[in-house]
Amino acid sequence: MKRYTLSVTSPEYWSEIHDALIVDSNQDGIPDRKITCSDCKEHSPTRGTYELTEAEATEIGNHPHVEWIELSPTDHPGYYPNPQPATKRFPKDVKIYRDLSTAANQPPSSPTSAEINRTNWAVKRVGIDTNGDFYGTATGQVGVRTSNVDFSLTGKNVDVIIQDSGIQQYHPEFIDGNGQSRVSDIVLDGPYTIDPAYFNSNSLTYTKADGRVGIATTAAHEWWENTSKRSGSFSSVGTVAIPDAYTMNNAMGIGGTESGLTSGHGTSCAVALAAGNNFGLAFEANIWNMPGIGDAVSLGIEANYDLMKIFHQNKPTNSTTGRKNPTVVNGSWGYQAAFSSGNTVSYKFQGSTGTFTGNASVSNQVTAMKDGLNNQVTGAYRSWSTSSRSNSIDTAASEMMATGVIYVAAAGNNNQRLGVGADDVDRLNYMSDNFYSTTDPRSEFPSGTVPCNHRDWMNPQGNGFDSTTDFHPTICVGAMEEYVANGTLPYSGSTALAETKASYSNNGPGIDVWAPADETLSAGTNGVSSYEDFPRVDDGINYTSSTTGSDYFDSNFNGTSAAAPVVTGLIALYLETNPSATSRQVKDFLFEQGSVVVADALYADQYSDDSQTTYWTGSYNMRGAQKRILRDKTASPTEPSVKGVTITGISFKQS
Template structure:
């Protein structure tokens, strides 16, 4: 048992060090510099991780270990922290061209848009065309790491009416925890919507991929608390599952795994009730200066208000990086898993190391400086970090150009964009979002939602098509190939003012499905978008 002055810490190592040697030194009496001179007790062995183990440590021992050359960071496990929160922030599209009573035959407009590099809509709101496709994700596994998935929704049926949803006991694979009996349900609706975009038979790209759900704790819907899996166990379970996959004799490779993560970590503070300050591009701004010279508007410094009239200056929210979660993401990639992450809906710039905004900080509650231009975890530029394209188009002469959604994160740290505004897909029967009847079966539901949460599964679905075609692609090669095939026609003004839709130094990479051309298969329907802005 831990001593009274110890607490659980996650010790995270740099990539490529001698992991086994370090863990052995930490767990034995070695008299070596930089490690406690006692047998340290393990709190969580992190069965799927090479670089992380949770130990019972004193604060003094933690500080001593942080100086060790092999140690990247030491953190309280994120599920035990109270200063950060996990969310998806998707929202219902109440001002779109349709209400929740959806028209028969309507589809996810991203299918048609990303099947062509030129803008298919060209100023039209509705295009009745065929979504042509050659591949359907056969032989690929897609894991929806989210609020859960409604297992019996008809969207998961294959062409023979057999469900492609596969129930999996992640606890049995991991062996270190027991999966809740109500894990396989979705009381929120978000995870079901995401799954439909990636792999639904009507709304999705990978219409014959297998679909798995890993409900992550903190995203469960109303009345579903405690049915999800904590981050540490969740990531390790997927690593172990993919690691244990057998080689498919037909391809010579494991079945490809694509993991979609349409969520992220953030923190918030109330400007009117706490002291605060910012360091923006190397210059310090006190709260008195911000109020006197900038009217208290923190958006001048890249921080965005999300709830007005709370305190004198409102409530402000910013993305948060968590080293352990980012390490888990990198370990998934190292295992050969293709990861796709929503970049976030806070309209923040995500910079890269060495960039002008990378070290921007906010002083929260007059005690803690937090970086706010580095994006939210999970994050790794080695994976797909997805921004959202809006349903509105920009008219430039006779051409129509895509623009990013006004809520989407952007900047050099976002490496691909896909349609994420007003996306139609399935939702669960217990969805928290406004919804209409699913037109294939009135006993089920569908809805139109907005968010980078909706853009990410567009990418996941297309990645599954590439993986079907080339199952041996490494994550690094997959990233190169998919981004290399992107179109580059996103509206990107040079000014960086709020509302300009600038990518703020990011590349205009728009998802494109190269396998949608000259196809023997087709999918017809009404692909609806809008256009009402001209420049």
């Protein structure tokens, strides 16, 4: 049920149509029920807004006295273009990098001014319907292009949380027009955002390197841990234990390039299409750091979920907008299970049970399924994305989702089929976790086994799952390969000009949307060598210890970890104009307005016959996933169309 605005052909017909709608009328062309008028528009002689189904709107639109009917732009602004004209993202055309594996296509080791504002292929790709709309007939490893990007939304007044390894807060990608970082920390800055009066009145603040207000680390810890160390109005929000290792240096770094970060993953996620100045869609969003995966702060996932929940529930009203900022969380991580080559692995597969040896050759569908998995665990033979094995963690995640947090999850990098829906044939599949010797606590899984092929059991891909309605509020994102098929590669017989899933990406109907990922240029992290790939030219200006040289880096970022932030960025744009949207409304937007389903010839599905073992062993198989690619239509300079609704007598244009 949505709200539709209609206009009669002449004022003399207004009472006839309006009165027939708001009573249980049997008039031809009018639904046979009492319709709610949500806005009678007494000031207008011809218009009114009503709560209708799509079928009812179509029926009313055929009435001879109805001039037009459309989704209400007031109640459904996401279906219409932003009224401001499309604007070019950069002052002039910039370099757009796609292939980063070929030396000739990489950013230079000694960057010049030509590298200023450079960006990645994902920013451009989500602004077009098909790859050929910008890249033409180029195939293979596509080199750098020079162009610009349209935009109309920026993610302003939206809180984007990066639940990951930590973020290097003073990287140039995060510095706003005032010279201040847009990155804050849930633990160390969240208390001041929620309860500033307490810290101001007790002289517990300091000035950060960029001029922002910070609070003493000890005071921040105490606010979370002790109800007497906060204002009385927040005494009942609960407590969370914070490890001593949770310091500003370990969580986000201090003084520019200096940090105790042990991984660059979180920094790359925050930038890669989520919220970076050049690399992200939501480049004016507020970025919040929530380390808990491969981090240096020793914080667990259950505490992560609790902290984000409390932050979301207690954040203040934004004085500019008059409402609380919406919250979208990016989760580019997951849980793994694994086995070694010589292990005897117990399984359940599509209703049948048995065992196989880890390195057994492919002889049936089960051994094909395990053989097609991409190992992600050092020392193991094969691994797969699975559950948290913890009721506490799963419940904490569900509680967070119930408060209205929007969650975007990376699908995983195991080339694994993810099912969705109660009737999916792989819903109860499991394998024994010989590597970690763990068990999923739910009764569906025998001792020593964990689920392997369905989102219902997974964390974070299944966060907030409602078994009553069979609805998954979390958005699960698959990774696109940067390589464009040429008929020979990435596999023999591939359709020329087709894009593909990344060979490692999880797949299946549990994938909500595909997003650019492989070889994505993103922000690097100083002191972490694997994230110091390409020096930047805009160094020496933002809280660094040097005025020359390559103080900051960009990185070659890959995986579904890179795909999820692309979607997070687009969701932030949607929330900018729809701040009260629920998870279901966000998904409706994503499916109806935030993506395109491309033709079969434009997105590869190498082996689609599920009766063959190649269905499981192939690296470029969709396994039931839709060919749905993320699309940012808010920036399009062309006239938009509204899916499922016929609009007559009115035109929308951006100039």
